[in-house]
Amino acid sequence: MAQLRIALAQTNPAVGDLTANADKLVEWTRRAADRGAHLAVFTEMFLTGYPVEDLVLRNSFVEASIAAVEAAARRLAEEGLGEIPVVVGYVDRADRAPRVGQPKGAPLDAAALLYRGQVVARTAKHHLPNYGVFDEYRYFVRGDRLPIFRLHGVDVAIAVCEDLWQDGGPVAVAAEAGAGLLVVPNASPYEREKDDVRLELVSRRAREAGCALAYANQVGGQDELVFDGDSIVVSASGELVARAARFTEELLVTDLDLPEATYGGLGSFEVDAGDGTVITVERLELSARPLEPYDPEPPSVAGHLDDTAEVYSALVLAVRDYVAKNGFRSVILGLSGGIDSALTATIASDAIGPDRVHVVLMPSRYSSDHSLGDAQELVDRQGVNARVVPIAAMVEAFEKELSLTGLSEENLQARVRGMILMGLSNEHGHLVLTTGNKSELATGYSTLYGDSAGGFAPIKDVLKTLVWELARWRNAQAGVESEFLHGFAVPPIPENSITKEPSAELRPGQRDTDSLPEYDVLDRLLDDYVEKDMGSASLVAAGHDPDLVARVIRLVDLAEYKRRQYPPGPKITPKNFGRDRRLPITNRWRETAP
Amino acid sequence: MAQLRIALAQTNPAVGDLTANADKLVEWTRRAADRGAHLAVFTEMFLTGYPVEDLVLRNSFVEASIAAVEAAARRLAEEGLGEIPVVVGYVDRADRAPRVGQPKGAPLDAAALLYRGQVVARTAKHHLPNYGVFDEYRYFVRGDRLPIFRLHGVDVAIAVCEDLWQDGGPVAVAAEAGAGLLVVPNASPYEREKDDVRLELVSRRAREAGCALAYANQVGGQDELVFDGDSIVVSASGELVARAARFTEELLVTDLDLPEATYGGLGSFEVDAGDGTVITVERLELSARPLEPYDPEPPSVAGHLDDTAEVYSALVLAVRDYVAKNGFRSVILGLSGGIDSALTATIASDAIGPDRVHVVLMPSRYSSDHSLGDAQELVDRQGVNARVVPIAAMVEAFEKELSLTGLSEENLQARVRGMILMGLSNEHGHLVLTTGNKSELATGYSTLYGDSAGGFAPIKDVLKTLVWELARWRNAQAGVESEFLHGFAVPPIPENSITKEPSAELRPGQRDTDSLPEYDVLDRLLDDYVEKDMGSASLVAAGHDPDLVARVIRLVDLAEYKRRQYPPGPKITPKNFGRDRRLPITNRWRETAP
Secondary structure (H helix, E strand, O other): OEEEEEEEEEOOOOOOOHHHHHHHHHHHHHHHHHOOOOEEEOOOOOOOOOOOHHHHHOHHHHHHHHHHHHHHHHHHHHOOOOOOOEEEEEEEEOOOOOOOOOOOOOEEEEEEEEEOOEEEEEEEOOOOOOOOOOOHHHHOOOOOEEEEEEEOOEEEEEOOHHHHOOOOOHHHHHHHOOOOEEEEEEOOEOOOOHHHHHHHHHHHHHHHHOOEEEEEEOEEEEOOEEEEEOOEEEOOOOOEEEEOOEOOOEEEEEEEEEOOOOOOOOEEEEEEOOOOOEEEEEEEEOOOOOOOOOOOOOOOEOOOOOHHHHHHHHHHHHHHHHHHHOOOOOEEEEOOOOHHHHHHHHHHHHHHOHHHEEEEEOOOOOOOHHHHHHHHHHHHHHOOEEEEOOOHHHHHHHHHHOOOOHHHHHHHHHHHHHHHHHHHHHHHOOEEEOOOOHHHHHHOOOOOOOOOOOOEOOOOOOOHHHHHHHHHHHHHOOOOOOOOOOOOOOOOOOHHHHHOOOOOOOOOOOOHHHOOOOHHHHHHHHHHHHHOOOOHHHHHHOOOOHHHHHHHHHHHHHOHHHHHOOOOOOOOOOOOOOOOOOOOOOOOOOOOOO | OEEEEEEEEEOOOOOOOHHHHHHHHHHHHHHHHHOOOOEEEOOOOOOOOOOOHHHHHOHHHHHHHHHHHHHHHHHHHHOOOOOOOEEEEEEEEOOOOOOOOOOOOOEEEEEEEEEOOEEEEEEEOOOOOOOOOOOHHHHOOOOOEEEEEEEOOEEEEEOOHHHHOOOOOHHHHHHHOOOOEEEEEEOOEOOOOHHHHHHHHHHHHHHHHOOEEEEEEOEEEEOOEEEEEOOEEEOOOOOEEEEOOEOOOEEEEEEEEEOOOOOOOOEEEEEEOOOOOEEEEEEEEOOOOOOOOOOOOOOOEOOOOOHHHHHHHHHHHHHHHHHHHOOOOOEEEEOOOOHHHHHHHHHHHHHHOHHHEEEEEOOOOOOOHHHHHHHHHHHHHHOOEEEEOOOHHHHHHHHHHOOOOHHHHHHHHHHHHHHHHHHHHHHHOOEEEOOOOHHHHHHOOOOOOOOOOOOEOOOOOOOHHHHHHHHHHHHHOOOOOEOOEOOOOOOOOOHHHHHOOOOOOOOOOOOHHHHOOOHHHHHHHHHHHHHOOOOHHHHHHOOOOHHHHHHHHHHHHHOHHHHHOOOOOOOOOOOOOOOOOOOOOOOOOOOOOO
């Protein structure tokens, strides 16, 4: 056997910031070297950030990425880090004649091996995901190489992200080529309970490849995506060896005992990839002889996060990164006394500290006494910045000019509030947080340019029943201080905001249940209709009330336009009404009752 | 030779309305039969409408489509139309085991041949477009069959849309199989001057296939896409035989002299498609003997539309269909006296008639006298419904509560106007038209939830210089009445709205050139940066001012969030800031000066 100490850099790049990402590459490679690592592995498209979407169709961007990876190799050597091989993702381009349907410039979701000042090997993702949030056939052409480099006597192969999720391709070829370790840069976004799937997958592919597997994943928020880290090292038999924490940067350093390479030749040869394609294996040698035996460090295995903690951490990280990466210093939101805005304010306080959170209490003639009181109590508990702006005078100014009634009048109030927040945002530079939840967004229970105004919507993918669960969970953490929890000594959310009956308070005595079913009934139905794409016959067969099925389907379908206008927010489920569910606005298809 | 009279149904389906589309199928087949046609060809996915986006991932939708095509075959026979073969597009599914990365249920962009009450042949698009507005790898799996049916002694092959645009595949196989006619259902959206490309393509593919080619295209507006018709018939040598009008429904009936089929066998055989795949040719016979010779009708060739007329027609059709297909009866917009809102109002009048157009004049303390006067003059010229709502009192109500200055105060005025329009829309059911142009949208020269509020933005893909050109063109058509022009006796747009200097009038003496360069300079730069994706070095090399390049790139990049929140509008260029240019919001990439 041969030993290797590998360092997986689970880091948070900034999309498009090639300079900052390159600085981070050097900094984390130094940390890996300081820990005595023999190999450092960064994440997918680390130098450019992921995903860069249509930027990749711009020639100048691809050129900049290619220049950046070459400059990074030189710089590592100049800074005395040339002896540690570094695997890092970036964007490259394939040398192919243009053709219809192939993205302009034939970009590659590439990974490079940097060593002694040079880019000594290049590869690119073979399997391109094109489902869910991924549109990679739009952006990339398929990679068709598998570099295997010998490092201290171990043959190390490189594959990229989706290559693990599909059958055939690089994993199969790595097995055939007898690799001793497969390293895989990833940018795999968070979804609830995905960590369980991920470990199972990584273990299975290690067994298929017949070698240990090191999976390095991105961490951080990027618009609607949250990358959760969870980098993993497994043995050739698929046993978990080491695992990084979730939602936080970590250098995962692991000592491995790996088989010593026996294959004699170098150079290239073609292998049937088992998926209808041919992959060229490229063998190169960095160092042939195994290291002298050394004492390994004990591997690090992060503890498990329960489902609620996991969701809450994802939301906090998403808000923190959206604020920082877009250059904001503070946020503002309307605080109604209800649970949605209370939870949003709390997430914001945990993300950037209550001193950078500004709330506006905007009572109307229909606001109940408890609303202002509950909102004020949250302000007192969290110490956020607060001001009160009653909306009556503004609403009356519109009413004097326009005769609005019923829903139009309700919308008017919501829009006056939206305008106040946007005005204060423009004047003071705060990011407006939108406080709507997924149950509202699904059914269109919101006002366009009113409560839906803003720059980021932290709970847009959180169903109402989960809003309450998160609020209770957060209050139960009172006294805990962590990377995701501000150290509030008391429960930060007023109990009454959690327990009282939900109301938009846009007319006297209004309750959500005037327009919507009870949330536990509604949310179960939304989950089946939206997440599972069940048709009406299946919904009824699953036990949902037929009238409710027809009514809710109609509400959801008609709200498509509103959802398109909604701000982005962190995705925690497969269908978050952002990138994951794209319906025509003009659409006459309705599920009919069976 | 053998004769055939073919009828191409260039029609306007409604997305998701399987019942209405099936009714239209019967109605147009009857019209084809009444004209003595021997074959009717409808457009791509005609029964479901195109594009249906994520609807296709819902099993119940695919099942409904398959049921609809079978019901349509039966109904045609019941209504005495069973003897005319009908080619029609719909959604089917492939019989394949699910796998990662393949859309759920393996949907097919299919076409069926209906005859004597049965679906006698099925095929599906082989080449799936996945660029520009198309995401078809997300939605469909590849078809791998080419049906060839013998009709009155002629072998007729069926391919679908993109199969014409890419090399190899069905066209190559049709040539090898010796087809006498290739019929192609399409849903090919409008772009400026695409008609020239299309005829050249159709001619080339006819020569490659070695047979006549009949290209039937969809017409009508569907959210951001406008389908322009332009159905074409060419001979085997690629000569134009017949051509339908643009932007309007038409049954294009054409008599063709075609080679009599000589191939003896029926049944299936596999052919190398020349693109790395294998296609199964399926031969069937409807009628073996050529028709008795008859006198052909002269072919119909629609006249050419010049570029300005073409754009204007596209915008009118887009507004008309968005209004109708979404169930609105009227529109409302703010009329400032400036050219953008004047042109938008005129397009609306041409689309649905001035009696269904409502305009609101919303003067502020900064409005110049000519603004109200020019707006009033448009009202008089067009006879649209108008009301005046001064905004001063509403603006003051906000100012009393909030201390807003500078840009915040300017935005406030724009938002008060947006709220007025939305309030009147909610109260009276009008669709709000947003009046911003592409130069504004590109540079972020608009107010979120202010002038960008609304449901549909007719000129969002029209650069300011083209706005002026369209206005002048439209005025020059005064007195003309057509499907796209209301018969205004006088030029509908006040001359002063066209000639005066553009201003947002949000502060005293404001002019667009305070913030932006002259529009002829800006628009040329935007075209190079946005449409051509040129980097800053290329832009400067092309003669653009280096400082302006840096400034405009920054403006364009920072406005991404605003553009995402903008209402949909008709696409007339490759990059319409809707489906065609998808950048991350959180993005630190900036083109740097060379």
